[in-house]
Each structure stands twice: as structure tokens, then as C-alpha cells.
């Protein structure tokens with residue numbers, strides 16, 4: 001009797017089956033991977049690496065191979081790069097026909113693929129079980145109050161304190177399905193699932209571009225801040241914003257402009273601010289654009305990545321005292337929350353986002369992260385409520401079944 005496992009039947013499988021099987025295999029072999037869907041696209045992309053690489057403090061992203069970058073909030077901590085040893089794209093429920101040498105070799109690997117186990121039994125992060133989350137219990141309202149007090153004392157103008165929420169995972173939690181639900185619910189977000197053995201498992205749907213470079217020519221970033229709940233049918237053109245929200249967003253704009261000033265770049269376009277949808281929320285957003293050829297800044301992506309991160313949408317202004325406040329008072333390590341992530345040098349494009357509306361997944365639980373911009377006009381109770389709304393971006397979609405069955 002032939003006991004060899006059947007060759008993976010690529011053509012008859014749906015994208016979910018192929019994905020689940022590949023990810024299962026990647027997990028068994030402890031290969032890091034990143035699965036993502038860019039905003040306003042329908043293609044799901046998967047990179048698998050044999051091993052991750054550690055990047056230097058100021059990586060020159062333009063010179064990296066095709067891959068995926070994953071960086072923590074703390075600038076001094078190690079940034080991770082997942083080189084694309086295997087690369088797959090999925091669209092309309094199927095694996096896309098390969099179009100590059102990398103995709104062709106990846107497909108050949110998959111054609112000869114003998115899954116380690118039959119069936120779809122991908123279990124999350126069993127190899128990340130040694131990771132744990134530590135925090136000092138903290139009262140968010142108190143934290144915001146002390147932020148306001150520091151602003152009144154003149155320590156800084158704005159700070160973005162964050163908090164976490166601990167959620168037990170339902171027994172039948174399926175991370176690939178969770179990723180797919182987020183893709184359907186949030187067409188305008190970068191939806192991502194990053195899994196790096198011994199580093200962590202992260203799932204998210206972020207609205208905030210940090211650095212995008214199109215065709216090595218057009219640099220883009222955004223100033224995003226101010227939050228309200230989005231209600232179906234809202235007319236975005238007639239939304240009113242409070243003075244607090246307007247100032248909070250203006251500080252992010254100022255921060256970005258101060259980064260351009262540092263490199264004496266004057267030829268940038270700025271549009272906005274306008275109201276922009278981010279899942280269950282709306283924010284104020286200004287778009288910045290630079291023609292890198294006309295301004296002769298071929299490495300503007302790397303330069304701005306280093307200058308911008310962490311922007312005052314996630315940290316504060318001025319940067320140093322706000323960073324110190326967060327480090328000393330928040331009571332936990334933000335890890336990859338409010339860091340950045342995204343694909344690098346795929347089809348000559350770079351698409352790096354701020355890691356917001358995200359959660360870290362452990363063996364039996366998830367930790368969600370959210371922050372809120374605090375200015376002198378902040379009302380602590382409203383900032384707390386805002387972080388709850390931000391948790392709901394993921395909670396309402398990922399744990400929808402668990403919530404509705406209770």
C-alpha cells in the first residue's frame with residue numbers, strides 16, 4: 001500500500017484552503033510569514049521566509065530585496081525583515097497565476113507540496129507559547145489626567161497614551177478566517193497577519209500610511225488624528241469636528257512638516273484635512289505627496305521613515321518628552337503596537353503603515369492595543385471611550401460570532 005501523503009491538490013483548492021495548508025506547514029517548520037491585503041485592493045499577498053533578518057537602526061529600505069518589514073514602537077529596538085523566499089498572491093478565491101520568477105519558483109514548491117498533516121487544522125502560535133504579556137495595572141483615566149497635567153506644566157503639547165485589552169480566544173478561533181473577515185469588513189485598511197516564531201503573532205487592520213513610495217518616484221504620507229464613531233450613511237462632507245480634534249490633527253501635520261524642514265524639502269504637496277473612514281471610525285486626514293525625481297531625493301522613503309517614526313499620531317509633540325512620558329507611565333512595553341509594518345519592493349513599491357487597530361495573539365488569549373491623542377482640551381472619560389471604540393474595530397469583526405452567541 002502506498003503510504004506517501006497525497007500531493008497537494010492546488011487546482012481544486014480554495015484560497016482559504018491553500019492559505020491554511022501553507023501556513024500550517026510554515027508553522028510546523030517555524031518559518032516566519034506575513035499575510036496582508038493593501039487598502040482598496042482585492043489581492044491577498046503572502047511572504048514566507050526561511051529565516052527573518054534583523055535590520056540596522058536606520059535601514060535603507062530602497063536597497064532591500066522583496067520582503068516585509070516589521071518594526072516595534074521603540075526606535076532603539078530591533079526591526080525585522082522577512083525576505084520573500086516564497087511569495088504568493090490570491091485573488092477571487094484562488095491562487096493567482098505566477099507572474100515573476102519568485103512567484104514561479106514559489107508555485108513549483110507548492111505544486112510539489114506534501115502537507116505535513118491532512119485537513120485544515122492550522123492552530124495559531126503554538127510555538128509562540130513561551131511569549132507572555134506583562135503589564136502594571138493602570139487606570140487609563142488617571143494616565144490621561146497626568147498627561148493633561150504635564151501639558152499644563154509645559155512639558156509637551158500633545159501625548160498619545162495607550163492601553164490594552166485582554167480577550168480570551170474562543171476555542172474555535174481561526175486566525176485565517178479572522179484575517180478574511182477583516183479584509184471584507186475594512187476595504188480601506190491594510191489588513192495584516194504577521195507571524196514570527198519567538199517574536200510574536202499579530203493581526204490588524206490599520207488605516208494609517210507611514211511611508212509609501214510608488215514606482216520609486218512618488219512619496220506619500222498622511223497626518224491622521226481626531227476620532228469619531230462612523231455611522232452607516234453619514235455624509236462625510238458635513239461632519240463637524242471639535243477644536244480639540246482640529247488641533248490634535250494639526251499637530252500631526254506640523255510634525256510631518258518639521259521632518260521635511262529637517263532635510264530642507266520645500267516642494268511637497270499637502271491636501272486636506274478631510275474626513276476619512278477608518279472601519280468603524282472616522283478621522284481627520286491630510287495627504288502629503290513629494291515627487292522624488294523632481295526634488296532629487298531617491299531615498300526619501302528611508303529618510304522619512306527614520307524621521308517620521310513615531311509620529312505625533314502615536315507618540316506626541318515634542319517627541320522626546322512625550323516618548324519619556326509614555327515609557328515611564330504606560331506600564332507596559334508597546335512592543336509592535338504603534339510600530340510600523342508593510343511590504344517593501346514589490347512591483348517597485350513600498351507600502352509601510354503604522355501598526356494600529358491591532359492585537360497580539362498568544363496561545364489562548366489576545367491582547368488588543370489602542371491609544372488616544374491627548375491635548376490640553378482633552379476630557380479623560382472621552383479618551384477612554386475612544387480607546388474602546390478603537391478596540392471595537394477588531395473586536396466587532398474578529399469575535400463577532402463569540403459576541404453574538406452570548
Ligand SMILES: C=C(O[C@H]1C=CC=C(C(=O)O)[C@@H]1O)C(=O)O
Nearest residue numbers: 225226227313356370371372373
Ligand atoms: C493611536 C491610535 O490612533 C491614532 C490614529 C488616528 C487617530 C488618533 C486619535 O484620534 O487619537 C490616534 O492619533 C490608535 O488607534 O491606537
